[in-house]
Amino acid sequence: MKFSELVAKLSAQNNSLQTNPDCNPEITYLASLEEAEANSLSYIEGGKYASWVNNTKASALILPEDVTLQQKATARGIAWLATPNPRLTFAQALNLFYQPFKPQPQIHPTAVIAEGVELGENVSIGAHVVIERGVKIGNDVCIFPNVVIYPQVVIGDRTIIHSNVTIEERTQIGADCIIHSGAVIGGEGFGFVPTPEGWYKMPQSGYVILEDGVEIGCNTTVDRPAVGVTRIGKNTKLDNLVHVGHNVIIGDNCILAAQVGLAGGVRIGNRVILAGQVGVANQVQIGDGAVASAQTGIHNDVKPGEVVSGSPAVSNKLYLKASAIYKKLPEIYETFKKLKKNL
Amino acid sequence: MKFSELVAKLSAQNNSLQTNPDCNPEITYLASLEEAEANSLSYIEGGKYASWVNNTKASALILPEDVTLQQKATARGIAWLATPNPRLTFAQALNLFYQPFKPQPQIHPTAVIAEGVELGENVSIGAHVVIERGVKIGNDVCIFPNVVIYPQVVIGDRTIIHSNVTIEERTQIGADCIIHSGAVIGGEGFGFVPTPEGWYKMPQSGYVILEDGVEIGCNTTVDRPAVGVTRIGKNTKLDNLVHVGHNVIIGDNCILAAQVGLAGGVRIGNRVILAGQVGVANQVQIGDGAVASAQTGIHNDVKPGEVVSGSPAVSNKLYLKASAIYKKLPEIYETFKKLKKNL
């Protein structure tokens, strides 16, 4: 589409976009700054990416509200629009050009659906899907091929479940969720009681709740508990290969990056960010807005807003200092031995 | 059921349970102390949970052999029974109220079963299951939908295999095992020989043995070796997303928490406990009863009974001291610089 048309469509979602009116290329695709060629739209967030304005081959750019950058783009004949959040506007633009694959609404004849299952309107049930008794599926739900859904599961409107996912018994999934391929929701929590005769299996009679807008990454696992619930709050997003143990409670709008592991009973507030491979021990509580950097090992409660790093976790500020000194340990130790002699 | 009936049933599995005879509420479900309401049974193990006796809304409690706690419960009109291991008794009680979903015995007509496959009595083979030639399946085995079983696999009596699991060639699974959804047992070990022309793939002609009572978590992977076996001993339990490399030998009654990774040829004794995200390097040997705390990185052998922590692993005792001092490194370093000046 013409750049002017794109700007018009984006203006419907944003206030007062600035643009350079002289330039109106045809935009056929979106690209990164590095890979952009003629007829593409890219974006600059500023900072270390700012200098790309001098050499990107994009025909159009989404820029921050930075006059210098805008002048440079104009000088190079690049069409631009300026917004407070270029990445967000780029995402909105991408939605105008691209929609992920979604099968047409239909019940595939190879699907095996138990009697009495409630299906909403306009649902898509893919080939070889299995849905057990007592399941309720909302409107516009899309279930990709080879998914298995155990009894008494509830799935809210517009939720998408990708291939080879397993949803175990009594799981409650809200509206507008996305469960990516291979994930397992509602599997039995890992609970065994030590006895002189060995491990006695704790039955796992609880269930999992995913609230509206939750996204679960590929091959991620969310366990149900012995009693009560495991709950993931509204609009919280989990990346691939994450483990959520039994009875974990996660708040709203959290981000858990790939390979994070949460042991049983962990409580996480709202807007918490856990970077890749973070581990959180049994029963630990993490306050609203806390952040843990990659590979952090959290054994003790984390206060709201705190930023923690390292294993065992300390404040990120202390971690940066201590790990810088850690690198000097060999030379410190040499001097230390001399000091010790003088003692 | 009435509390008295519950106590009678539990007495069949336990010696001499003490109770308060005056109280006999109807028990309709089991709950955590926090979530318990009227007509529920909960349990107190002691320690930091003891004070819950003062405010739980449970109608009945399983208590430790602690007279003070018992008196407090009696005073609040809470029915109780006392046992040496309240968590075990709670698990036994839960088994009286709840059984996980298990499909009825049947061979689903959409299952694809090769000619000559041996099926025991009373088996359940779910929809879209695929079983290749030469497989032997014991009595009362339950295979959930969409499982794939490669040739020559043997599965013992009463074993349960959840949905979307893949069992690769020649795997031998004992009786009373549970394989959770999405797990892959018997995939090719990761073996490549470096050559000047690149990596030469080592064929993986061995197989995996899971002994009786083994439990394998969701999306966990257990690889087969080039030659010989990968073996997991009796009643050993693996949580979700665990990786067990080729030729690993694990003893009986071990616990491996989520996201543990064992490299090729690791040997683990009996009753070993590895907490979440522990990694063990090639060929390392870990003795009976050893314990590793979360995220431990084990590069050297661990003696029987040893408790290790940290990466690289050291004794837990040393780890606790060293990591406490680690936090002081910035202030230590300031003083150190002054000391160095005086040198």
Place this chain on the structure above:
Amino acid sequence: MKFSELVAKLSAQNNSLQTNPDCNPEITYLASLEEAEANSLSYIEGGKYASWVNNTKASALILPEDVTLQQKATARGIAWLATPNPRLTFAQALNLFYQPFKPQPQIHPTAVIAEGVELGENVSIGAHVVIERGVKIGNDVCIFPNVVIYPQVVIGDRTIIHSNVTIEERTQIGADCIIHSGAVIGGEGFGFVPTPEGWYKMPQSGYVILEDGVEIGCNTTVDRPAVGVTRIGKNTKLDNLVHVGHNVIIGDNCILAAQVGLAGGVRIGNRVILAGQVGVANQVQIGDGAVASAQTGIHNDVKPGEVVSGSPAVSNKLYLKASAIYKKLPEIYETFKKLKKNL
């Protein structure tokens, strides 16, 4: 087969193999040194395994070019052949005795294949496989049961895709690749833009390229990006449960061990080796031939050929020194406190 016949076949792949001509046992299987019995072939690479020449029960051995070892084998009546790379020759020998299970070429009648899908010659499409529109599959490709392939995917000649794998839209897989069970290739990258109203989902319009000879482990996940590609270079091998984020570019002949995690935009050169549970942060670049030991946390670029360890990563040399001193921190601290008093 007779040992002499085995040597003859291996000679076709290797120059000038030395053997002891007097000994010609029947070889029926290959085994590790420890498990070898009569009529088996094993191998010794040297080093700590050398002493096994004195007590292995193998009837034949592949030895390094080490006359002492050869004399010891001869003295014990063990047939041997000597090569510069005994492990490679063992792998070649194993290929003479063993081939992994591969279904016969056929299109299983339960497979659901969209109209217009292009299938090469001699392909095997297993039971309950689903292939969406626009997919192109090369010659001699083998797709195991219960695999799902989204639209517009291309799969090169001789590639093998194991059970319960999901290949999402537009993924391009080269020739001679192996995708192990449960892997997910081309799932949506994890991208969300923070806004005052919460996370705005970045559409993931890019795709994944696996070049020729790539191997992907069980339950490993490789994400597609918002724009552009995620690419894994020729003959690179990924173990189980690895996470490859959106826009990652990996070169040729790399090895990524189990549970490695690569965040978005990571660039990895050729012949890089990342051991188990290594994590690499957003946008980090790792040069050709670099190596990271297990659990390394890489936040900064790594130069070609560098060996790094620890979290945060430092040179392996420094890591070994610093972690040795780390163990001494408690005693250092005691002395330090005395020194401080004197200050």
